[in-house]
Amino acid sequence: MWVKLAFKLFSREFRRGELTIIFAAIALAVLTVFSLSSITERIGLNIAQKSSDFIAADRRLSSNHAFEPSLLTQAQGFGLKTATMLYFDSMLFANDELVLGAVKATTEDYPLRGKIAIKDSLSSQSYEVDSGPKAGEAWLSEGLFYTLNVNIGDNVELGAGVFKVSKVLVKEPDAPFFSLSGNKRVLISYADIAKTQAVQQGSRVFHRLLFAGNEQQLNDYYTWLKPQLKSNQTWQGIKDKQSPLGNNLDRAERFLLLAGLFGIMLAAVAMAVSAKRYCERQYDPVAMMKTLGGSRQIIRNIFLLHLTLVTVFSIVAGLLIGFILQTIGADYLATFMGTDLPQAGIRPWLLSSFIGLICAMMFSLKPLLDLFDIPPLRVLRRHLGDTLAISRLHLALSFMTIFVLMWLFSGELMTTLILFVSTLVVIVILFVVSRLLFAAGRRLGLRPGTSWSLAIATLQKRANANAIQLISFALAIKLMLFLVVLKNDIISDWQMQVPPGAPNMFIINIAEQDVAPIEQFFNDNNIPHEAFYPVFNGRVDAVNGEAFARRVSKQEGEKRDENARAGVNREPNLTWLTTLPEGNKITQGQWFSDGVMTSDIIEVSVFDGWQKALDLKLGDTITLLVNEQPINAKVTSFRKVDWGSLKPNFVMILSPNMAGKVPVTYFSAAQLQDKDTKDISQLLQRYPTISMIDIKSRIEQAQAIIAQVSLAIGFVLSIVLVSGALVLISQVQASLAERMQEVVILRTLGAKGRLIKLATLYEFILLGAIAGLVAAIVSDVALLVIQQQLFNIDGRLHFYIWLLGPLSGAVFVASIGYFMVARTMRQNTQHLLRKLA
Known part of the structure; x- marks a missing residue:
């Protein structure tokens, strides 16, 4: 019996829009978490893949002595792809020229990640390949062509072997960041090592094994390998501190993580506000049902079923919209990055569904209990039940829920604590500030009948509701300011690390008498130094x-x-x-x-x-x-x-x-350009005692990664900005019914439309400015801690956001709020009365 009634009421209320707010809030929670977690996971996977190019693999094992064959056999047993490399120095001889080169011998599977850039001649365009030279061939870096005076197709003696020069070696994905032989690199096949006779017992060589596979395979293999590692063997990944990109990648991941945490906080705020407002709008129907003989159990079953239905529908809708949004966003990013973003796993689906379910349960629990306690006498005395006490236990449970969800999402206690505590500070400050300001409104001496006096009076009248609105607005503004400033600081710090005009080559071992001619050489060839x-x-x-x-x-x-x-x-x-x-x-x-x-x-x-x-x-x-x-x-x-x-x-x-x-x-x-390669090679021939450290290609790779990360961060930030706007919309939407009543009363009392419109606009401007000011100050203080503790960059105060916060808050809240209520104010009084009825 009650089930049929529940579905009938659900259908009726859904058509009337009674469930719109709570439906939108849960859907917002789900789509925000899903789109953010999916995008961040796909971006993270792409960054990890691109960054793995720096070591030509997902992991590598380095040693100065040969590896046991069982290491490769076991790795292949775990399903890993493998490649083997050997580094050694050897003399190259051609056309009566003799030079010491840095030789790298690789198996045919090298590189496992990334590409090798080569040219068919010194004057042709470079292109990429995914394997090294064949047996009997040698690829030489451009500097060796000038030093040895050879061309493509010539032979060069390497140790005791003779090799055909088949390609110009432009770039290797795992070229060492600092190489004393940066312009004297040679790439040969691993099968030709014996042919050179350069590697003998006691020779100074460097061995390396490369591995590629998924994280589970790599972790399983490392668990097996770790007990057998020698003290002079090193297991490395791109995130290791030995990697020049490790710190920047860690910062990028932390930023994307923060964005996801902010998405959860915004969704929780929207859900809490919407659930409370929805239940308040059901006070009269519940009182009527009790008057007509409805028992508490039947009413509870009806509304719990409503909550279950709206939760299921909203989770499905949120997942669908979130999937569409992240697909569009990922395609957009992929186009600008010039790459395909890997697909996300099952985690975003499970995480967003779980968070939507938990939010629906935890933030609707206390409002629903209040709803069941509405007395039947409310039918006669409309204000009975409006002052139901806020449960401290429910508040504590709500805050604990948000904290646990953030911790679950981040997996980092320190990050969660900093954001959570700063948010609590915002709430406390704003609640106190709102009380003081709204209570002091009558002492401002405003002239009766003006838009400002009406705006202040409205703020006083809804002091409690406005305090909640202030908190919601401030949290949204705080999170958006937080991410905007942090994004700018991180990217500017990256750009400072590799600023325009940064040197890309070092010259060492210069004799004092050679300083002047080398400096003159740089000046004559317009080479910045x-x-x-x-x-x-x-x-x-x-x-x-x-x-x-x-x-x-x-x-x-x-x-x-x-x-x-x-x-x-x-x-x-x-x-x-x-x-x-x-x-x-x-x-x-x-x-x-x-x-x-x-x-x-x-x-x-x-x-x-x-x-x-x-x-x-x-x-x-x-x-x-x-x-x-x-x-x-x-x-x-x-x-x-x-x-x-x-x-x-x-x-x-x-x-x-x-x-x-x-x-x-x-x-x-x-700072060298490509056109300077020949001149530098001649300089090195003229002064054979000096050495060059070439890091040009590594800087280009690092800048490409940073550009992609910056673009990804900007896109994730836009998602959070949209989520913040949706939170503001849901908050304003929750107060529309009350505003309709005010418009009707004011019009009945003879207030002009311009007065009402300006008063509403001023009300939102005041709310936005106050929320923005507090949000800016608290955000700036929290940023000091975040930057120093999580990102290892200089923390500093950003006084410009103390002005930007209230200005952007006033404009943002006023624009969205006025847009939301403008339609209500354009409707005639008779239509508004009909809607209120």
Whole structure:
């Protein structure tokens, strides 16, 4: 009996639009989470695939000695694709020219990820292939063609073997980021290693195994491999810290994760507001049903069935719309990225459905219980039940639900805590602010009958509802400001890492007498370059006379002196300079004094990362061991260094009175174009003692990845902006009935249409401005923590959003709010009364 009545009421209310709000809220929750999680997963998979090009595989295993054959056999047993490589140096000879080249021998499956770029001649266009040279062939980098004076089809002697030069090697996906033989690379078949006779017992070689497969296969294999790894074998993926892209990829994933978390928060807010408003609109029907003899159990069954039906329909609709949105978005992104985005797995479907179901249950529970408690006397006394107390337990459960859903989605407790706590701060501040402002409205001294006075009076009249609206508006604005500012900071930080005009080649081992002619060469050929820095190697041997623990020989069974001070077991490049290098910032102390040149005391500025490692403080005396010569230097400053800028940087810079005390070579960096390759090769022939580090191709790859990530982040941000707008729409939609009543009363009292319209507009402007101001301030403070803790970039206040927040909030809320109620105000009074009835 009650089931038939429930379906009849459901059909009637659905046609009348009574269930529109709660239906839209659940659908919004589902489609937001589904579209965000699908897009972020597909983008993440694409970024991971593209980034895997940097190592030509999903994982790689490196060693300086040969691998056991069982490693490959077992990997293939786990379903992994594999490839083998060997690096070694060997002499190349052709046309009476002899040069040392960096040789890489690969099996036919190389590369497992990415492509090799080659050319058929020096003057032809490059193209990509997915396998290396055949047996008997050698692919040479362009610089070797000029050095050896060879052409395509010529023979070149490599070790004891003779090889046919068949291609110009332009780019390898896994070319080392720093290579001393950047313009002297050779690629041959793995089968030709024996032919060269360059690899003998005790030869200095480097082995590498490549693996490709899904994450489960890779994890299973690594579980088997880990106990067998030697201390000098390294298992690496693109996210490892050894990878130059690791930090940037981690930042991108964290941003996409934040976007998903914000989507969940927006959906939860929309659901909570909509569920409460829907149940409030059912107070009168429930009171009528009780008056006519309906029992509490029947009423409960009817509305629980309604909730179940609307939840199922809305989840299905949300999944369908979300799938369409993410498909359109993915196709759009794929077009601009020039790639196909991988398909997402089952997780977005399950996650969005689960979140939609949980939101429907948790945020509708208390309003439904209130609905069942409506007294029958409400039929006569319409305000009975309007003041049902808000349950603290329900509030606690609601907040806990949001927290758990965010944590479930992110898997990161710190990220969830920062966002959740900052949101609670916004809620508390706004509730207090709204109470104070609305309570003080009568003391503003506004003239009766004006639009502003009517707007203030309306805000006072709906103080509780406006406080909830303020919180909803502020949360939407906060999340949007949060993502906009964070996106700009992340991308600008990436661009600072590889700024326009950054050097893409380093030249080292320059003799002092060669500095002037090399600099003249750069100037004559219009090649932008950095200054020439004197460099030498030195080891920090002691601080304030306290010697560091020396290296011990494990071969001889020596043990380290546990009482000795720990140091840094490497000899970095050091220099002396007069001025602070670009991109360096003094964090403590002062740069070298003007009179240092006439002083016997050598000063040193230390990279702040070594301050903690060496336990240094200002005024300490460092003893540097350069060759066998000890040099004492006084610590006068600590510097922050941007190592990602690709500019020449040093962990220690000594004062200029260091000049002449130790032998040095010089070091510089330049920005090369493709047209400069031949000239640089001739320069290297003219000065055979210098070496070039070529990172041009690696920078191009990194910039391509960053461009794709930036585009993806922008698209995900647009989804969150749309979700925020939908939250605002649902909030305004929930108050339309009450606004209709106000319009009818005001018109009955003789208020003009212009007065009502302006008052409504001013009301939304005030709500938006207040919400935007609080959202901007709290967002900026939370950003300080997020940037430092999660993204490892300098946190700073963004005072411009303190102005942007209220302005954008006022415009955003006023535009959406006025658009939503404009249709209501255009309708005549008789029509509004009929709708209210």
